Amino acid sequence: MELADRAVGFLLSFISLSIFTYYTFWVIILPFVDSDNFIHNYFLPQEYAILIPVCAGVVLLCLLCMFIGFVMLKSKKKMA
Incomplete structure (x- = not known):
């Protein structure tokens, strides 16, 4: 059972870190990127x-x- 707990913990940590990175890039960095750049296609409106x-x-x-x-x-x- 310890291996399953570690796997779930790793998965939750990975998901949390991914969401945090996406949101941080979306809110802090994206406003400084030109609006015609292709990267804006991967994010929702501000x-x-x-x-x-x-x-x-x-x-x-x-x-x-x-x-x-x-x-x-x-x-x-x-x-x-």
């Missing part, structure tokens, strides 16, 4: 650089609030 993380944060916050609410309701039912 508006999405803010929209995607904000939407992901809102969804994550909603899921966290729902989880906390369910736990509170469940613990209240056990006390009654």
Whole structure:
């Protein structure tokens, strides 16, 4: 099982590093590259650089609030 855990950890690290590198290049470096350069074909428009993380944060916050609410309701039912 230790080998499977290492493989999953490596995969998650690789995915996280890839997303971080893509986003960093997209937000920090790409604005300084000419807009007619071919590299712009590989990236979404700049508006999405803010929209995607904000939407992901809102969804994550909603899921966290729902989880906390369910736990509170469940613990209240056990006390009654």
